[in-house]
Amino acid sequence: MNRVLNLYRSSVGKKSLMAVTGILLVGFVFGHMAGNLKAFQSWDPAGGTLHPLDQYGEFLREFGYPILPEYGVLWVARIALLAAVLVHMFAAYRLWTQSRAARTRGYRKAESQVFSYASRTMRWGGVIIFLFVIYHILHFTTGDVHPDFEYGAVYANLVTGFQSTPVALFYIVAVGALSLHVYHGIWSAFATLGVQNARVERARRPLAAALAIVLFLGYISVPVAVLAGRWTSIGLTL
Amino acid sequence: MNLTLHVWRQAGPDDAGAFETYRAEDISDSMSFLDMLDLVNEDLTRKGKEPIAFEHDCREGICGSCGMMINGVAHGPERLITACQLHMRSFKDGDEIWIEPFRATAFPVMRDLVVDRNSFDRVIQAGGYISVRTGSAQDANATPIPKRDADRAFDAAACIGCGACVAACPNASAMLFTAAKVAHLSYLPQGQAERLERALGMASQHDAEGFGNCTNHGACQEACPKGISVDYIARLNRDVLKGTLNKAVGTPD
Ligand code: HEM
Ligand code: SF4
Ligand code: FES
Numbered sequence: 001m002n003r004v005l006n007l008y009r010s011s012v013g014k015k016s017l018m019a020v021t022g023i024l025l026v027g028f029v030f031g032h033m034a035g036n037l038k039a040f041q042s043w044d045p046a047g048g049t050l051h052p053l054d055q056y057g058e059f060l061r062e063f064g065y066p067i068l069p070e071y072g073v074l075w076v077a078r079i080a081l082l083a084a085v086l087v088h089m090f091a092a093y094r095l096w097t098q099s100r101a102a103r104t105r106g107y108r109k110a111e112s113q114v115f116s117y118a119s120r121t122m123r124w125g126g127v128i129i130f131l132f133v134i135y136h137i138l139h140f141t142t143g144d145v146h147p148d149f150e151y152g153a154v155y156a157n158l159v160t161g162f163q164s165t166p167v168a169l170f171y172i173v174a175v176g177a178l179s180l181h182v183y184h185g186i187w188s189a190f191a192t193l194g195v196q197n198a199r200v201e202r203a204r205r206p207l208a209a210a211l212a213i214v215l216f217l218g219y220i221s222v223p224v225a226v227l228a229g230r231w232t233s234i235g236l237t238l
Numbered sequence: 239m240n241l242t243l244h245v246w247r248q249a250g251p252d253d254a255g256a257f258e259t260y261r262a263e264d265i266s267d268s269m270s271f272l273d274m275l276d277l278v279n280e281d282l283t284r285k286g287k288e289p290i291a292f293e294h295d296c297r298e299g300i301c302g303s304c305g306m307m308i309n310g311v312a313h314g315p316e317r318l319i320t321a322c323q324l325h326m327r328s329f330k331d332g333d334e335i336w337i338e339p340f341r342a343t344a345f346p347v348m349r350d351l352v353v354d355r356n357s358f359d360r361v362i363q364a365g366g367y368i369s370v371r372t373g374s375a376q377d378a379n380a381t382p383i384p385k386r387d388a389d390r391a392f393d394a395a396a397c398i399g400c401g402a403c404v405a406a407c408p409n410a411s412a413m414l415f416t417a418a419k420v421a422h423l424s425y426l427p428q429g430q431a432e433r434l435e436r437a438l439g440m441a442s443q444h445d446a447e448g449f450g451n452c453t454n455h456g457a458c459q460e461a462c463p464k465g466i467s468v469d470y471i472a473r474l475n476r477d478v479l480k481g482t483l484n485k486a487v488g489t490p491d
Contacts, residue, residue: 002462003482003483004482006442006482007479007482010441010442010445010478011411011444011445011452012441012474012475012478013443013482014451015451015452015475016475016479017331058382084421094452095451098450098451099409099410099411099450099451099453100410100450101343101448101450102342102344102409102410102411102448102449102450103341103342103409103410103450104343105341106341107307107310107338107341108244108246108257108336108338109309109338110308110310116455119453119454119455119456120408121454122453133343184454187454188453188454190472191454191468191471191472191475192470192472192475193476193479194473194474194475194476194477194478194479194480195472195476196469196473198473200335202467212448217269227291
């Protein structure tokens, strides 16, 4: 226990916590993306069945039932994700304040050398993602900021939600921020957790880039398709 | 060529410090950057003013004492060299050059461009050694070492402790230096006995000195005059994590 506490106090320890919680969140984000893509499954509105996306929502709510209470597994997952986000953010905050104290006077002439855009924006990018996640929950989970929310009608809420162009664009921008964060995050997590051999080193950049691109395209496909459906005959409509 | 220099002047550790502007005139292409500063200092001395204090020793890129920020870049605009190896041909007539000390809480400014880098020495003292029987030297090739490991250890051992990695890092982290000083021992058989204790000790001293936290930007690798690779940082992290999880490490018997 003592050594774990000491590890937490150390720089490497806090970074490892960020990497582990980050990887967990990356796992979630990919699962969530795969779920979203059910919006594209074909469905006959007149057929009397729920849209595959709505069925999927129902499945998540009832997962484990009747052995476990309805919503049981869903809440366990929600609490685990919330805990991961809080640990990730708290460690980021502590690391940031320490690093700020490590240089109190900056350079008059500062030439940032190689910092990639992604690595420079980790902190603010993270905050933007967090704010987006709050908005997103109020939008599609609780419906508080949704103009036309209907409980359980996941697909319909999605299509009506993205009828607003600014909302759809905001989602696209936020997902861009998420992809950048994940791009540097995946690259960074390998180093933090000490994965180190020649083959992995060569694969790190391309792997991080590929996952970030898949994430970006996977997520924007839904708002883009709803926007497309408004102006053309292809795309998602009710 | 004629240049305008903006140089950080600070009389002592507690002085507030400020930039002063000087002219450097009739500078030849083949002078080194430090030669140029020497010339400016001769002129200042002639005028009865305090010369600019800067550290230097070998003037050939091997001692690590001459670090300074030149136009916002540690050791100046050319890659893989120290400030003393920088030639004035990298500049052109009429250039303005900003010269600042390395900035980090763990590197307090002593005077002008001279910073106190004893924090590096304390990181080394926390484990950057091997315990061996001194006395009669062992036969040089008694312990076979694979070429690949010898090369990696040697590449890490090229670190001259200049501090450019800290100066360039947006977090003022010294992980590249610490990782190099851990790796040049951990790749060799002689370094195995104390390997995990060394990594834990040096990494915790790194934190205690007030260096910042690495976020894997890679600015250190770019600034390093010896081309030390950030891959060594991953190796340090691994040894720190292993040392933490390994119950036998640091337990007295
Ligand atoms: C909730 C708000 C968030 C904040 C404030 C935040 C902030 C940060 C910061 C400051 C870093 C360290 C930067 C670096 O190492 O260069 C980081 C790393 C990381 N983040 Fe986030 N982040 C957030 C959300 C997320 C999410 C939702 C994910 C998953 C998709 C994620 C995945 C990662 C990963 C994998 C790392 C790498 C850890 C490492 O450095 O080894 N983060 N985050
Ligand atoms: S790692 Fe490179 S930049 Fe850092 S102290 Fe060693 S030689 Fe200088
Ligand atoms: S004076 Fe020795 S490295 Fe520059």
